Amino acid sequence: MKAIGFKTRTVAASLAVSAIAIMASSFSATAQESQDPIKLTLHDWTGQLITTQIMGDVLQKAGYNVEYVQADYLAQFAGLETGDLDVAMEMWETTGREAMDAATATGKVENFGPTGMKAKEEWWYPSYMKEKCPGLPNWEALKDPACAEAFSTAETAPKGRYLGGPVTWGGFDDERVEALDLPFEVIHAGTDAALFAELESAYQRKAPILLWIYAPHWAPAKYEGEWVDFPEYTPECYNDPSWGINPDMAYDCGKPHGEIWKVGWAGVKDKWPGAYAAIKAFTINNDEMGKMITDVDLNGKTVEAVTDDWMAANEDRWMTWIGK
Incomplete structure (x- = not known):
């Protein structure tokens, strides 16, 4: 969500988790x-x-x-x-x-x-990755096998790796990958804290990373990068498979803002x-x-x-x- 707070969507606080x-x-x-x-x-x-x-x-x-x-x-x-x-x-x-x-x-x-x-929640990448996938931020750049491989890890190669938020956040990232025929594997972070810890680690090493970033949140201000430009969201994109680029599947667009x-x-x-x-x-x-x-x-x-x-x-x- 989104999301993820400036969506960090982390429970670093000492709020009670049981009813008080x-x-x-x-x-x-x-x-x-x-x-x-x-x-x-x-x-x-x-x-x-x-x-x-x-x-x-x-x-x-x-x-x-x-x-x-x-x-x-x-x-x-x-x-x-x-x-x-x-x-x-x-x-x-x-x-x-x-x-x-x-x-x-x-x-x-x-x-x-x-x-x-x-609110804004969308796929995000550090600016240093643009050299390896020069068509960004246009989402179609991600369809290039060379670009996908630039975002890959040992576990996903030759597919790229997209780090999504915890499954409970929703967001339809798995469906988006399938509908837009992107050569990427969606890996969901277990927690908000894990999502941003992985970003910090990758950013310091200039390692490949493509992940869910949300605002309001501190990450878009701390790190230099861009959101991917997907086809603009409309309600029909989510509800009518015939709408949009893929005539057979819904979610062939970006997330609403x-x-x-x-x-x-x-x-x-x-x-x-x-x-x-x-x-x-x-x-x-x-x-x-x-x-x-x-x-x-x-x-x-x-x-x-x-x-x-x-x-x-x-x-x-x-x-x-x-x-x-």
């Missing part, structure tokens, strides 16, 4: 609202842990009971539909739109609006109307998020320390979210 309940006393939730915990989902990349922690902190300041629950990025919709989970702070247009649309169509899940961040959404159980607005308003009001931009992810992933700070700093520096802002 916390009550705050700075403000009081209105008397008619439920004191049941609002269950916020945690995923496996740093940016999402940050947005979730900020939202949880704000809700606690308003007097709500908050519970953090580890959940799968796409499979979480089952829990959101039943109300076993309440809020997911990041659903990326790039990887989660189909799952989100299917869930909201049931009427049991609501799109709570954009987070303010803009766009918003990062907040989604949740449709019952939140009735059970916790004040919290619902605060969640809808939440907004943060790519630059803010990129700096916080950098502090966690590169500078060794904890998610809690970074979000505490953000809360202190932005009190006037988040106070308006809770109507103070």
Whole structure:
């Protein structure tokens, strides 16, 4: 997702991975609202842990009971539909739109609006690889056997190697390779941290690497490189095999770009109307998020320390979210 935070989608933070309940006393939730915990989902990349922690902190300041629950990025919709989970702070247009649309169509899940961040997730390569595959960033350069071999490893040769995100992120990379007839093998990183550790290692050695990079994230700023230009995404590309370059297969295009959404159980607005308003009001931009992810992933700070700093520096802002 995407994805992967500036999608790092790493769990370098010390957030709880089991459900915890916390009550705050700075403000009081209105008397008619439920004191049941609002269950916020945690995923496996740093940016999402940050947005979730900020939202949880704000809700606690308003007097709500908050519970953090580890959940799968796409499979979480089952829990959101039943109300076993309440809020997911990041659903990326790039990887989660189909799952989100299917869930909201049931009427049991609501799109709570954009987070303010803009998402991009796509295949990415370091600039030094352009010498070995000079047709880049045009995706058709990857069809050249010599270019594919330049991206190969001992395990994939003569096919190139594409390092995708964890399987749970979705993204349809395996389908894209098949639909566009690319001589590449998709290898999925086990974790967000592993994805970017491999990039760091390859970049330092000027070794071949082609991988999933996402923004907002620190990697596109730290490393010199480019995203591959695939045929532009349209909904028909994913849903209509007859559309596009390959008349027999879907996913013969790049990934969508766009918003990062907040989604949740449709019952939140009735059970916790004040919290619902605060969640809808939440907004943060790519630059803010990129700096916080950098502090966690590169500078060794904890998610809690970074979000505490953000809360202190932005009190006037988040106070308006809770109507103070």
